[in-house]
Amino acid sequence: MSTHNIGIIMNGVTGRMGTRQHLIRSIVAIRNQGGVSLGNGDYIMPDPILVGRNEEKLRKLAEEHSIQRWTTNLGEALADENNTIYFDSQTTSLREEAIKQAIEANKHIYCEKPTATSLESSLRLAKLAKEAGVKNGVVQDKLFLPGVMKLKRLIDAGFFGDILSVRMEFGYWVFEGDWQEGQRPSWNYKEEQGGGIVVDMFPHWRYVLDHLFGSIQSLSAVTATHINSRVDEEGSTYNATADDASYAIFELNNGIIASVNSSWAVRVDRDDLLTIQVDGTEGSAVAGLRGCKTQHRVNTPKPVWNPDIENIIDFQDQWVEVPDNQLFENAFKIQWEMFLKHVHHDEVFPWDLLEGAKGTQLAELGLQSSKERRWLDVPNLNV
Known part of the structure; x- marks a missing residue:
């Protein structure tokens, strides 16, 4: 039995998502379990170096999680031949230039989405990585949520018959920040800083729809800024x-x-907070983040529209939960383990920078559709 250490440059993990999901619940968790098993007695052990701009935050984070290496000098980390993977969870506006540097340094790339602030830039990164011959991947965590994995199990089993439609509802009330602190950073609401729910969520919807149901051919979208004034982390009101x-x-x-x-x-x-309803000729299902419930055609009630009498059907009681049947781990950790295996001995990893560019493409088309008030086709992408 042998352990294969892989140096990972983790840039931007002092942020909320980077700290919780990528560092603590993924890399630290993998280290604590003894690495990623290769099935032959060997293990991959991630050896992270934390990179960022705030020395105090980096030092504290490293000490809290028994990580020996951290630096505010990205160039120094890239120059170290022991670091073979570059990971980026910075704000989107900073990501493109850092990934370019990492590709030039011949590092394998794994990053959050959107991969860049524009489709042109996202495609450029995919092309650069392809030409350099470095392996690359983009976080597509929703595919590994327990509820979505159960939904995929139903699709693969042919439960739905012919799938007719998908209805997805996502969101929650984010407090404005005046009388109660908001749950999201203020830059999310500033277009000039790369904010907006379309830029944030359409990349998710792209890979969920593409990989579960079929490629997106066209779209029509309407966007809105319902809350025009908010209060930032310093207590200042902004538009x-x-x-x-x-x-x-x-x-x-x-x-x-x-x-x-x-x-x-x-x-x-x-x-x-996220529900996905799938309706088919043979049955329907509603998946959330962790659960998934079904209704087969033989169990479907027969309601009759009559607003003059009280409804006697308990529609919520007509559904059956899909059992777990397996241990579901953290979605980010699952994909991290897959990418580490991809880097170490070439296991398949289809979610590359081109897939990330597809998400950016959908966001741009969504904003364009809303602005122009019309349907738009979604062209095929390649590099």
Whole structure:
């Protein structure tokens, strides 16, 4: 049995998502379990070096999680031949230039999405990585949520028959920051800083729809900034310049219609912050982040529209939960382990920088559709 150490430059992990999901719940968790098993008695052990601009935050984070290496000098980390992977979870506006530097330093790339602030830049990164021959991947965590994995299990089993439509509802009320602190950073509401729910969430919807149901062929979207004034982390009022809600319809290449609502200005009256309803000729399902429930055609009630009498059907009671049947780990950790295996001995990893560019493409088309008030086709991408 042998352990293969892989040096990972982790840039931007002092932020909320970087700290919680990528560092603590993924890399630290993998280290604590003894590495990633290769199935032959060997293990991959991640050896992270934390990179950022704030020396105090880096030192504290490293000490809290028994990490020996950290630096404020990205160039220094890139120059170290022991570091073979570059990971980026900085704000989007900083990501492109750092990834370029990492590709030039011949590092394998793994990063958050959006991969860049524009489709042109995202495609440029994909092309650079391909030409340099470095392996590359983009975080697509929703595919590894327990609820979505159960949904995929149903699709693969043919449970739905012919799938007709998909309805997705995402969002929650993000407090304005005046009488109660907001749950999201203020830059999310500033277009000039790369904010907006379309830029944030359409990349997710792209890979969820593409990999579960079919390629997106066309779209129509309407965006809104429902809350125009918010209060930032310093207590200063600012004007929200980015969209905080979107209402979109996607037509897939196989005829499936997906209706997707995303909002940071909605109060939740559903099973989860994200729900995905799939309706087919043989059955339907509703998946959340962790759970998934089904209704087969033989168990479907027969309601009759009559607003003059009280409804006697308990619709919520007509669904059956899909059992876990397996241990579900953290979605980010699952994908990290897959990428580490991809780097170490070439296991398949389809979610590359080109896939990331597809998410940026969908966000740009969504904003364009809303601005121009029309349907738009989604062209194929390649590098």
